[in-house]
Amino acid sequence: MPAIQSPVTDEVHPDVALVERAKRGDTAAFEQLVRQYERQIFRVAQHITQNREDAEDITQDAFLKAYEKLDQFQGNSKFSTWLVRIAVNESLMRLRKRKTSKTVSMDQDVQTEDGSIPRDFAEWRPNPEQIYGQGELGDILRKAIQGLPPGFRTVFTLRDVENLSTEETAEALGLSVPAVKSRLLRARLQLRERLSRHFRQKNGGPKP
Amino acid sequence: MNCTDFLAQLTDYFDGQIDRDLLAQVQAHVRECHHCEVVLDTTRQTISIYREHEIYEFPAELRERLHAAIMKKCRGGR
16 A cells, blocks of 8 residues: 555545536537447447447447436446446347347346356366467357356356446345355356356367 | 355455455365365466467457447448
């Protein structure tokens, strides 16, 4: 910890001024917010929907919705968290439309413990970056996250890919902190298990 | 601490939100239990590999197209 630290309460997030200007009709201020967060919103939407076209539509819709509802943003949370929440809702709605027979919600797939209890206890040696090239590694990572239930994928994306805090993740998803923690644990363990099929130490045998 | 207790502490452990007593217990368990040591190490790698790799591309062309579409919608929408 640095010895001299400015009091946290005096620090106003730079987005606050931009949001205020945008609320008064300053499109350039809103455009700056779009520039800042379009990459993140697209990434969140693509992680949840696993579909590039859907992610493009969702990114557009999420920013339009945010623009239209800007007056409702009270500033109790960060603008980015509020925006992520809109994008998550749009993404889950898109998934629901895609699978008409099955409901997709944050509560789905969380009842069972299956798939979270570690079964693979092999070490990852040498480490994955030493075994696989960027392209191949990317394929493995994409396929592994694709296999997670949407509710787990969403929590993992916000917490571990986007680096939101547990509290911000809870806020963006409308979940309690303990619910986020429990889903995050299962998501991390399921992903670990999936990656382990590729990364586990081989005993001199051929690559699968 | 047994393996089930260890798993229950894993999220707080990675998030640095574990209190000192429990942290010591987790560390002691991992020293004794090779399975949990592997789970700890490979879960840590799982998190860091996703943090360090952009798994979806966002080329400049897509960014510009998307940005233009967003601003067009917003300018026409309010």
